[in-house]
Amino acid sequence: MSSLLRYLPLVLIAVAWEATARLGLVSQLALPPLSQVALAWMELFKSGELFVNGASSLWRAGAGLTLAVAVGATLGIAMAWWRTVNAALGPLVEMLYPMPKSALIPVTVLWLGFGDGSKILLIFLGCMLPVTLGTFNGARGSDQALVWSARSMGANRLSVLWDVVVPSALPEMLNGIRTALALAFILLVSAELIVAREGLGYLIGYLGANGTYDAMFAVVLTVAFLGFAADRAFQVLIERLLIWRD
Amino acid sequence: MARLAGFRSKSAPATQPDAAMRALGAAGRLAPIVLLALAWEALAASGTVTPFQLPRFSAVLTRIWTDALTNDLLLNTALTLYRALVGFGIAAVAGILLGVGMSRYGAVRWLLDPIVSVGFPMPKIAFLPVMMLWLGVYDRSKIAMVALDAIFPVITGTVAGIAGVDRQLLWSARNMGATERELLWQIVLPAASPQIITALQVALPIALIVAVVAEMLMGGYGLGGAMVHASRFADSRGVFAGIVEIAVVGYLLVKAMALVRRRLLIWHQEAQLPSTV
Numbered sequence: 418m419s420s421l422l423r424y425l426p427l428v429l430i431a432v433a434w435e436a437t438a439r440l441g442l443v444s445q446l447a448l449p450p451l452s453q454v455a456l457a458w459m460e461l462f463k464s465g466e467l468f469v470n471g472a473s474s475l476w477r478a479g480a481g482l483t484l485a486v487a488v489g490a491t492l493g494i495a496m497a498w499w500r501t502v503n504a505a506l507g508p509l510v511e512m513l514y515p516m517p518k519s520a521l522i523p524v525t526v527l528w529l530g531f532g533d534g535s536k537i538l539l540i541f542l543g544c545m546l547p548v549t550l551g552t553f554n555g556a557r558g559s560d561q562a563l564v565w566s567a568r569s570m571g572a573n574r575l576s577v578l579w580d581v582v583v584p585s586a587l588p589e590m591l592n593g594i595r596t597a598l599a600l601a602f603i604l605l606v607s608a609e610l611i612v613a614r615e616g617l618g619y620l621i622g623y624l625g626a627n628g629t630y631d632a633m634f635a636v637v638l639t640v641a642f643l644g645f646a647a648d649r650a651f652q653v654l655i656e657r658l659l660i661w662r663d
Numbered sequence: 664m665a666r667l668a669g670f671r672s673k674s675a676p677a678t679q680p681d682a683a684m685r686a687l688g689a690a691g692r693l694a695p696i697v698l699l700a701l702a703w704e705a706l707a708a709s710g711t712v713t714p715f716q717l718p719r720f721s722a723v724l725t726r727i728w729t730d731a732l733t734n735d736l737l738l739n740t741a742l743t744l745y746r747a748l749v750g751f752g753i754a755a756v757a758g759i760l761l762g763v764g765m766s767r768y769g770a771v772r773w774l775l776d777p778i779v780s781v782g783f784p785m786p787k788i789a790f791l792p793v794m795m796l797w798l799g800v801y802d803r804s805k806i807a808m809v810a811l812d813a814i815f816p817v818i819t820g821t822v823a824g825i826a827g828v829d830r831q832l833l834w835s836a837r838n839m840g841a842t843e844r845e846l847l848w849q850i851v852l853p854a855a856s857p858q859i860i861t862a863l864q865v866a867l868p869i870a871l872i873v874a875v876v877a878e879m880l881m882g883g884y885g886l887g888g889a890m891v892h893a894s895r896f897a898d899s900r901g902v903f904a905g906i907v908e909i910a911v912v913g914y915l916l917v918k919a920m921a922l923v924r925r926r927l928l929i930w931h932q933e934a935q936l937p938s939t940v
Contacts, residue, residue: 426774427781447797508692509699513910515917517872519887520909522879523894523902528716602786607876610791611891618789625792633792640789648784 449631458635466620467639474605474616475643477533481540482601486594489545493552493593494586498578503553510546510553518543518600522608536608536616543604544597551593555586588662591655598651602644617643718900726904735889740912743886746802747874747916750809754870755863758814762821762859763847775818783815788873791880805877812873813866820862824855857931860924867920871913886912 431451437443438450449457461467496503496510521539529535559582567577609618617640624633700720706712707719714722730736764771765779791808798804828851836850852859878887886909893901 423773424777426777430778504691505695508695511692512696512914515868515913516910517868517875517913519872519876519879520890520906522876523890524906526894527899527902599784599786603788603872603876606786606789607791607879610788611876611879621789621792625796630796637789637793641785641787644786644789645781645784 446628446630449634453631454634454638457629457631458639461632461635467636470615470617470620471639471643473533474609474618477536477616478540478601478605480533481537481605482544482597484537484541485544485597485601486548488541489548489593489597490552490586490590492545493549493590494556494578494583496549496553497556497559497582497586510549514546514550518604519607522604522611525608526612531612531614536605536613539608540601540604544601547596547600548590548593551596552586552590555589556582558589559585588659591658595648595651595655598647599644602640602647606640715897715899718903722900723903723907726900727907730904736908739884739886739889740908742884743871743874743878743909744912746805746877746885747809747870750806750874751813751867751870753806753810754813754817754866757810758817758862758866759821759859761814762818762825763852765818765822766825766851767847779815779818783819787812787815788876791877795881800881800883805874805881808877809870809873813870816865816869817859817862820865821855821859824858824862825851827858828854857928860927864917864920864924867916868913871909871916875909 434448435451438445438448438453445453458467492506496506518539521542525535525539525542529538563581563585564577567581572580605616606618606621609616610622613619617636621633621636621640624630624636703717704720707714707717707722727736730739761771761775765775766772788808790811791804794804794808794811798807832850832854833846836846841849874885875887875890878885879891882888882891886905890902890905890909893899893905
């Protein structure tokens with residue numbers, strides 16, 4: 418009941434949307450009624466278009482993000498572990514971090530064409546630095562007393578790295594990955610809107626160009642929901658992974 | 664996104680040897696960037712990749728220079744900055760207002776809380792074609808898109824900042840007879856300002872990303888539009904010139920924002936700590 422009350426504003430928005438469109442306050446072309454959008458969604462779902470394009474988008478986002486996490490976390494740990502690596506990479510990370518990653522879209526297309534490869538590379542390049550920085554800050558913040566005690570108890574360097582530094586880096590690393598996850602969706606949709614032959618972003622652009630706005634709204638809402646659901650799922654995962662912390 | 668805490672440089676009083684050390688340190692930090700540029704030039708010159716895949720760095724710099732001479736660079740940069748900053752400004756003002764509103768009035772919180780918690784993690788860029796449908800392909804739709812994307816971190820940052828204000832401060836101020844308005848302007852907003860400014864530092868790069876994407880999709884003038892134009896004509900020098908330009912603009916904006924932060928928070932204890940930049 419209380420959660421119903423909590424999410425009532427979202428229901429109100431849906432009702433207002435339907436009413437605005439039905440009452441003709443705005444053109445139904447600019448804002449198709451929500452019920453019509455739902456019907457269009459069912460059509461897209463039944464025809465399999467939603468599934469084919471969705472699978473292609475999720476594969477790109479998943480592959481790019483996995484690469485970004487693997488390479489980004491390794492770099493972050495290495496920067497925290499070896500002073501020379503930090504001296505070499507730190508200034509580069511600092512310089513490239515604020516760069517608007519969307520600028521990479523035309524370049525990845527130049528290198529790898531219109532297909533999956535360019536999107537995966539884009540998401541990899543765009544999402545790596547938040548993971549690197551998060552891991553680096555987390556690892557650097559590992560408690561020196563823990564490192565010393567592990568050393569004095571005879572742990573070798575590798576096991577200090579694995580048993581002390583990596584777990585202390587985990588919370589901030591997961592935070593970095595959460596930022597990267599949001600970024601991955603932004604980059605994916607932008608790249609697919611601008612240059613692609615399939616994918617949810619492409620579908621939005623295609624339906625919009627065709628003037629089938631109810632279907633376009635349906636895909637827009639689907640993408641928005643996927644981004645939201647991915648973030649919520651990741652939050653649950655973070656809580657699971659960090660259950661050992663107080 | 665502005666958590667570059669790893670790159671702190673100690674700001675000690677500037678005595679002679681310190682200044683020398685700092686110059687040396689700056690040179691050391693510049694070295695990897697120079698090396699990257701040299702490696703780029705060498706790789707492009709070696710013939711392993713075609714000039715189409717990677718034009719020489721020097722060629723890209725020449726291109727930027729000719730763009731600068733014809734005023735194209737100035738026009739495109741100014742337009743992109745205008746769209747990003749106006750959208751950012753709208754998001755900042757409206758976001759802080761809404762955040763304060765949510766903190767002070769239960770009804771506003773009830774209305775906006777689910778919208779913000781659902782809207783924040785959404786990839787709002789998917790609404791770009793909707794914005795085009797509603798507001799056309801010129802500045803208005805781009806600015807609206809930027810504002811829509813940048814506003815969420817500002818709202819949540821403001822709410823979190825206000826929620827974290829020390830109760831003792833509020834109680835003492837009330838005790839001394841402060842009105843609600845005085846409380847807001849003299850206690851709540853200053854005490855929450857570090858977090859609000861952090862939120863603005865998160866929102867600013869988002870504003871630039873979105874402005875560039877919107878320009879890429881809609882074409883026309885602007886740094887993003889120029890890049891897409893170049894890539895359509897397989898003009899890879901133009902594409903790489905765009906990347907360098909956008910990277911520099913992004914870097915300068917983030918640095919400028921960090922300076923503003925130091926200025927605004929000069930009274931705050933964080934200013935005594937090593938700076939964040």
